Amino acid sequence: MEYRKYVEKGLMPSRQAMKKLLRDRVSFKFQVEEVELMEALNRIAAEDIATRRMLPNLPVGKMDGIGVRAKDFETGMPDTYLWENGREYVFVNTGCSITAPYDTLILIEDIDFIEGHLVIKKTPEPGQLVDPPGSSINDAEIILHKYQQITPAAMGILAAGGVKRVAVIKKPKVVFIPTGDELAQWSIDNLPAGTNIESNGMMIYAFLKQYQADPVIFPIVRDNKEALYDALQQAAQQADLILINAGSSKGTKDYTLDILENKGQVVVYELGCRPGKHSSFSFFAGKPVLGMAGPPNGAELAARFYVKTLLDNYYHQAEQEAIIVEAVAEFSFKAPDNYDFCIQAHVYCKENSYYVQRINPKAVTRPQLLEKCNAYIYLPVSKEVHLGDKLTAELIVGKEVLGTE
Ligand SMILES: Nc1nc2c(c(=O)[nH]1)N[C@H]1C(S)=C(S)[C@@H](COP(=O)(O)OP(=O)(O)OC[C@H]3O[C@@H](n4cnc5c(N)ncnc54)[C@H](O)[C@@H]3O)O[C@H]1N2
């Protein structure tokens, strides 16, 4: 074990600057694959997708009623006393076809039968209440543009429009490399004394699934330079994006950045904001590598902010705006003078006003943090917050699930 002097290096960007840098510096090349429509939900269209048939393919009634011939009404209301179903008129239901010689629909509400004889209460306009062919779906009509996400509603239109297979962007393969001599696999039954569970792999797997990526979670890599180098090489052969976890600070066995510096190119050694300060960004064998802090809280923030940005970039998606609320601070706090601070917070709503409490993630257990943390407040360097101030909180849950305390 060796003493490693702590030396700050390089840019140290804020959260926004890091997101911008990731977008500016990484240009992914994606592949296209065809998937069955049933498998296409939430995928991103790789090209404009057009309909392959029209609907309806005959004129249809807009409402329930009777189909009649407009020409029978050319000189006003005809005598309908002797009219018969199937001859001068036919019953037509909503969305059902209305074919020649019938070309006009009269609402059921506008007719009556008196002693079995049809009475029409209102003279129809020619062609009224009839939808022409293609009025629901036109042939060769664009359903989705390239880079649009396939939603449930789009799935229905694709099916109606005769699209059985869709060209989508192939999910990026993202390799996650957990590192650390002290780590044991999460599925272990008897945890050896002094070991810690490798749980970030599970969390990152889940974030990657949510972000439409194809995760590959590597086995734990021990803290030696050769093993780390091998793992990075293996990752670079298959991944579109590499995530390497822990070993990012100045502990005696924190080698991650040494390897990336010697064998790749480090762009960002650490950030100018906490938590998640020990997130880094490098290239290794031409592949982008996001370094993530080992502590699960820092790793979670890195996933929410930077993995998300990278994957949005891969899929050509704009940055998603956070849901914002203005909340009254129930605490005072000053951001440090040398880095920004992302407060983890609990927002609640009482009598139509929002209030926010600060959570110190180091003073609570992980389940307590999970239960309480529903928002972030990003404070730039040295920014002071006072009790009663109105703060802008970024929710990480829907507004509707906020509690009242
Ligand atoms: N003297 C200083 N010490 C530390 C500093 C500092 O500035 N000066 N920064 C602290 C901060 S902030 C962070 S964040 C961590 C960064 O640590 P590393 O990224 O180097 O991670 P390790 O030291 O290897 O591990 C820390 C902690 O995280 C646990 N861990 C690691 N991997 C996983 C995983 N896959 N799943 C769950 N937990 C994981 C590990 O067991 C340790 O408990 O450095 C601080 N120290």
Ligand code: MOO
């Ligand atoms: O990088 Mo550490 O996660 O600032 O908390």
